[in-house]
Amino acid sequence: MNHVKYTKGYYMPPEICLDWLRKDAPNKAPIWCSVDLRDGNQALIIPMSLDEKLAFFDLLVRVGFKEIEVGFPAASETEYEFLRRLVEDNLIPDDVTVQVLTQAREHIIRKTFDALRGVKNAIVHVYNPTSAAQREQVFARSKEEILQIAVDGAKLLKQLTDEAGANYRFEYSPESFTGTEPEYALEVCNAVLDVWQPTPDRKAIINLPSTVQMSMPHVYGMQIAYVNERLKYRDSVVLSLHPHNDRGCGVADAEMGLLAGADRVEGTLFGNGERTGNVDIITVAMNMFALGVDPHLDFSDLPHLVEVYEQVTRMQVNPRQPYSGSLVFAAFSGSHQDAIAKGMKYWDENKPQYWSLPYLYIDPKDIGRTYDGDVIRINSQSGRGGVGYIMEQQYGISMPKKMREDLSYRVKSVSDSGHKELLPDEIYKVFMDTYVNVIFPFELSDFHLKKQPDGTRMGDVHLKVDGEDRMYEARGNGRLDAISNAMQANLGLCYTNLTYSEHALEIGQTSRAISYISITGEDGNVYWGAGLDTDIITSSILALFSAINRMKAGH
Secondary structure (H helix, E strand, O other): OOHHHOOOOOOOOOOOOOHHHHOOOOOOOOEEEEOHHHHHHHOOOOOOOHHHHHHHHHHHHHHOOOEEEEEOOOOOHHHHHHHHHHHHOOOOOOOOEEEEEEEOOHHHHHHHHHHOOOOOOEEEEEEEEOOHHHHHHHHOOOHHHHHHHHHHHHHHHHHHHHHHOOOOEEEEEEEOHHHOOHHHHHHHHHHHHHHHOOEOOEOEEEEEEEOOOOOOHHHHHHHHHHHHHHOOOHHHEEEEEEEEOOOOOHHHHHHHHHHOOOOEEEEEHHHOOOOOOEOEHHHHHHHHHOOOOOOOOOOOOHHHHHHHHHHHHOOOOOOOOOOOOOOOOOEOOHHHHHHHHHHHHHHHHHOOOOOOEOOEOOOHHHHOOOHHHHOEOEOOOOOHHHHHHHHHHHHOOOOOHHHHHHHHHHHHHHHHHHOOOEOHHHHHHHHHHHHEOOOOOEEEEEEEEEEOOOOOEEEEEEEEEOOEEEEEEEEEOOHHHHHHHHHHHHHOOOEEEEEEEEEEOOOOOOOOEEEEEEEEEOOOOEEEEEEEEOOHHHHHHHHHHHHHHHHHHOO
């Protein structure tokens, strides 16, 4: 790998200001502009059809975008027809501004204005490349000639808008800004603003794109800060960002740019775009949300957004995509699951004012996800906390701590041998098959016990041993103790340390009870059993039989 052929392709501002780095976060949401229907669409292997673009436009409106770049009308007939369909079918809400893109070339600008006929609120976005590489290698033009292209384009936008009697707003981008000398980019932008003469009531947009990322994010921030402090008509200008993601820093560039003074962000849902994509607006907006800033976009049902996006673009959202991916809240690690389960219990019991829960940066419910299906998931890496949480939340089964641990080892073994994740119903099946109402070799048939004058219980227990009917006398301090004594006295069983707990599974006439029992065998191992019945006493005896049968079987 020949790294020596690479050098810094960007330019540091001639004057450096770092005051903006003292801020820890933006204090308000920027203006958002979705470029999914233009920048995102042109990056698709199969561009969206007219109907797919209409569906996506409707989705963007429902999310809350007030500025939407609908295309490059002069680039293709579909782009042109899409804008005309929006206009002629009156599909653009009065509070939404559509944006169209055009190169600073006369015939393209004129066709763009043809497409805009009848649009109430529009931004005409004109651009031309300004970087040193573009000037030298593509256009073979001087700085003065490149500046003149921008000025001529700006003049034609103003002229055609006046002729149409429209009130369109204007946007200018020095394309490849990140490879342009900041002082030269500033000169070009100010020359364009001198043509447009923006006012506070009719602001112009200056968009500074990282068309190709060339530097670390703080450098982009310094470039933005330099232009921000020196733009003419600053109170009449919306300073905009359009970060791409070549270095994987699109979100960081956007956040640095906002701290440095930008007012607006152009990007796409899920970061779709050329090469490695645009900045993911969802991530930037949700990062703000997680810091207590209202992003003014509605991502309360992200799974639905993912579904529509994947359908119309034929792209896939990565399972680990921040906020949006199917696995971003999933905890497979045992220690993580235990911490999350305890955090959720603490949250339920204490209801603190501010969200702070181990391993969950935000509350999954805020974006349409669930705790059970999206957070605690079980595989061979999972532990007792996760298994216990699934059993309690999904099935109301609250096992003793040590039994949860025993079950977790068995679940992990099943997952490991099958090399797969286990779903809740599969975990439940392992529990039921392993511990509950185990009937071989000893099966409970019936029992009759009466309280004696001394407080003990006495009677008989009926059971089957290897399928044969048996009856034994039972006596003890309680029903469970009496039957335990009978089992040990008559069947050659020996165990100690019997522990018992139980709880109801439901409330009402058809409610069931579940009991948990552990015993320690002569081998020193602890054996767990569970009993399930509508009668609490019967469930406890069934649990005892289950534990004994598991001890007898050696597992």
